[in-house]
Amino acid sequence: MSSNQDAPKLYEAREPVFPRRVKGPFRSLKWIIMALTLGVYYLTPWIRFDRGPNLPDQAVLIDLANRRFFFFWIEIWPHEFYFIAGLLIMAGLGLFLFTSAAGRVWCGYACPQTVWTDLFILVERWVEGDRNARLRLHRQKKMDLRKARLRITKWIAWLIIGAATGGAWVFYFTDAPTLMVDLFTGNANGLAYGTVVILTLTTFFFGGFAREQICIYACPWPRIQAAMMDEDTIVVGYRHWRGEPRGKARNNDSSELMGDCIDCMACVNVCPVGIDIRDGQQLECITCALCIDACDEIMDKIGKPRGLIDYMALTDEANEIAGKKVKSIWKHIFRPRTILYTVLWAAVGIGLVVALFIRPSIDMTVAPERNPTFVVQSDGSIRNIYNVRLRNKHGDDRPFRISVTGDPALSVQVEGTPYEVVTVPADQMKIQRVYITAAAKSGPATNDRSDITIWVTDISNNDRAHTATVFNGRGN
Secondary structure (H helix, E strand, O other), X not given: OOOOOOOOOOOOOOOOOOOOOOOOHHHHHHHHHHHHHXXXXXXXXXXXXXXXXXXXXXXXXXXXXXXXXXXXXEEEOHHHOHHHHHHHHHHHHHHHHHXXXXXXXXXXXXXXXXXXXXXXXXXXXXXXXXXXXHHHHHHOOOOOHHHHHHHHHHHHHHHHHHHHHHHHHHHOOOOHHHHHHHHHHOOOXXXXXXXXXXXXXXXXXXXXXXXXXXXXXXXXXXXXXHHHOOOOOOEEEEOXXXXXXXXXXXXXXXXXHOOOOOOOOHHHHOOOOOOOHHHXXXXXXXXXXXXXXXXXXHXXXXXXXXOOEEEEOHHHHHHHHOOOOOOOHHHHHOOHHHHHHHHHHHHHHHHHHHHHHHOOOEEEEEEEOOOOOOEEOOXXXXXXXXXXXXXXXXXXXXXXEEXXXXXXXXXXXXXXXXXXXXXXXXXXXXXXXXXXXXXXXXXXXXOOEEEEEEEEEEOOOOOEEEEEEEEEOOOO
């Protein structure tokens, strides 16, 4: 090869995808889901919920400072993280369920990347026009005043959406109205500003420029979904036995030998990832069904039946080609795999609800002092020291009595008070040092251990909690 020749390109440059506007039931469903999900995300931090004078009134709050998660009347403490783990398991099982039933339906309708990309494309269409206008603007090499004005207007709108996205996220971690004022007056924490900036830029880039690249290359789910799907999974497909051979000629003698597809490219032009569904199932397809709306619109115009592109399963394809009756939608959805996922999902959900209702209103953990494990006092008595962590989940201060069982010769002393009662503030955790003493016994102190149980009793309503531990230095 001559040194003057350019080296061959190993990779083709990405051609941006400019989806055309389309109308139809699936596009309308996507608008509804987009409005609902964005509304929930942006508005939830502003919902108020009265929990009493000593608790925050934000309905949904991740209170990192006090290590608490509030969701309306539900309050999750750090030691109850199993609730969060259970919700994550339910989310995973739910994703498996929907994927096994209808393919990448999550990706096509409710994934954040899809929702924000739809919003960014909507803004782009408002500013620059529909697909053809955006293509002409993209292919225009010269940056004139009009192109610069449209680009800057679009980018400013995208940045505003990104800033609103980042701002909404930080509102979940502290009181939203207070943080809003602090952000605009310059009094907010540096971490809040940094989080808003990072989420603004990532939203701007992912929704405005990366778009389908995230779905195709960055997201692992397209590679995993195959394990969740089988021949009865409902996906978007093209009825090639009806559409082929495709062509635009309809007014000559050979037209009756042609299929219903007129090769108008409408299905390709509306696809947000830029694929041709007529080429068969592809990893890039997010099952958004916009190609169905586009194709049905064309079929109506040329007087052909709808459904050339439709939701179908592989078994439907084989049965239709053979002229057999296809399964009903319900038989596709309710089959052993989806029933198993549903049962598992429901079992985890029921378990979380039961655990939520039976959890105690007071809680405790006990940590014996390890160095030294026991102390022999001047009168020969043996003392063990315990750090008792008391949790008061009520909305008012509660007096807790600490006692011990397992050996009648043991006595309890609470540090800081001559009594066995300690007051724990409302909805807080308190670490209380407790001394348990055994009377002197004959012979030298040993390393014998006795099993004991430390109890805490809420004097207000007699609720009790207990923890088993050991007393060192006194045998049975």
